[in-house]
Amino acid sequence: MSGLGVSSPPGVARAWLAAIALVGTASVASCSPDAEPAECSGQPAFVLTVTAQGGGLPTDLELEVRYGGSQKPETYRLVAPHEPEVVFCTVAPVTAETGAAASGAGGAPGEPESLACRLWTEGPANVVLRADGFPPLMVDLQVDADRCTVTESVELMRGDGGADS
Numbered sequence: 001m002s003g004l005g006v007s008s009p010p011g012v013a014r015a016w017l018a019a020i021a022l023v024g025t026a027s028v029a030s031c032s033p034d035a036e037p038a039e040c041s042g043q044p045a046f047v048l049t050v051t052a053q054g055g056g057l058p059t060d061l062e063l064e065v066r067y068g069g070s071q072k073p074e075t076y077r078l079v080a081p082h083e084p085e086v087v088f089c090t091v092a093p094v095t096a097e098t099g100a101a102a103s104g105a106g107g108a109p110g111e112p113e114s115l116a117c118r119l120w121t122e123g124p125a126n127v128v129l130r131a132d133g134f135p136p137l138m139v140d141l142q143v144d145a146d147r148c149t150v151t152e153s154v155e156l157m158r159g160d161g162g163a164d165s
Helices: 009-030
Strands: 046-052 062-067 074-077 087-093 112-119 125-131 134-141 150-156
Touching (some): 046 125, 062 087, 062 112, 125 150
Antiparallel strands (some): 062 125, 087 112
């Protein structure tokens, strides 16, 4: 061991420092919990697709999205203008191929058939969907370390249209 310079106290200290530096470098290079994978940059945390039982979406559909430490949710309304911060939605209209004649379900051509929302929350999000005739639907979205974007699809189910809708 004396040939390696490890037998003296300064040699032992140098050996320990070298080992710590090697381990520290390996852990930083492999996967740091603070570093986001480069391939995920420019992608939303979630893509939420919303459809409704029986065909087209209700025109009064509202999504309330809570995320991060925000006390105030971002609200998206299907028929109202919206200044997005983290919620960006696209409506897919009913077409002749997807409408009532094609599937036996409701929804006239031109009505909104589905809604796809990209949520740029950079962390978990809670979404509440509301519309007349449908009970509120709560969706708890959690990030997945193995995927850049978590995809979730939900279907609004008709309810009694009571006070909770």
